[in-house]
Amino acid sequence: MRLMQLIYASRPFGFSGDTLDDILMTARRRNRADGITGALICRNDLFMQMLEGPRSKVTATFGRILRDDRHIEVTLLWCGDAPFRSFPDWDMLEDPARSWMWNREEVRAGAPGAASAEEARRAFARIASEPREGAASG
Numbered sequence: 236m237r238l239m240q241l242i243y244a245s246r247p248f249g250f251s252g253d254t255l256d257d258i259l260m261t262a263r264r265r266n267r268a269d270g271i272t273g274a275l276i277c278r279n280d281l282f283m284q285m286l287e288g289p290r291s292k293v294t295a296t297f298g299r300i301l302r303d304d305r306h307i308e309v310t311l312l313w314c315g316d317a318p319f320r321s322f323p324d325w326d327m328l329e330d331p332a333r334s335w336m337w338n339r340e341e342v343r344a345g346a347p348g349a350a351s352a353e354e355a356r357r358a359f360a361r362i363a364s365e366p367r368e369g370a371a372s373g
């Protein structure tokens with residue numbers, strides 16, 4: 236099996252705690268079945284997500300995510316083969332942008348869509364390297 240990683244950024248549309256709970260619940264259930272792991276950085280002005288898993292599953296999942304009307308301006312930042320998973324224990328880790336690198340003004344000015352693939356990968360590498368309490372898939 237070829238392992239693929241994909242990172243995109245988008246802008247939440249109609250963001251609320253309930254919406255986010257619903258997104259995460261569906262994401263984790265589907266990802267568990269599909270062998271997908273990853274992390275979702277979420278703030279009310281920003282989504283940035285890494286998906287990793289079998290190429291066909293990541294492609295299909297991203298296809299559904301692209302059609303989801305709970306966010307807009309979906310921009311693909313990186314997609315490629317990966318030698319190993321960055322989030323092997325997480326059906327979808329939620330990162331409330333604690334470790335995030337753009338402030339609201341920069342996000343408003345379009346920084347996420349302009350990020351390089353390298354910047355995007357560095358952000359998730361940093362999140363993956365942070366110590367966490369236990370493994371949890373939610």
Ligand SMILES: Cc1cc2nc3c(=O)[nH]c(=O)nc-3n(C[C@H](O)[C@H](O)[C@H](O)COP(=O)(O)O)c2cc1C
Nearest residue numbers: 258261262265266282284296299300303305306327
């Ligand atoms: C920001 C965001 C992240 C999402 N992440 C995932 C995910 O990791 N896996 C997944 O299966 N669906 C994810 N979804 C939900 C999909 O867009 C879609 O609603 C879900 O897969 C069910 O698709 P279906 O209704 O066509 O069966 C996400 C949606 C949003 C808005």
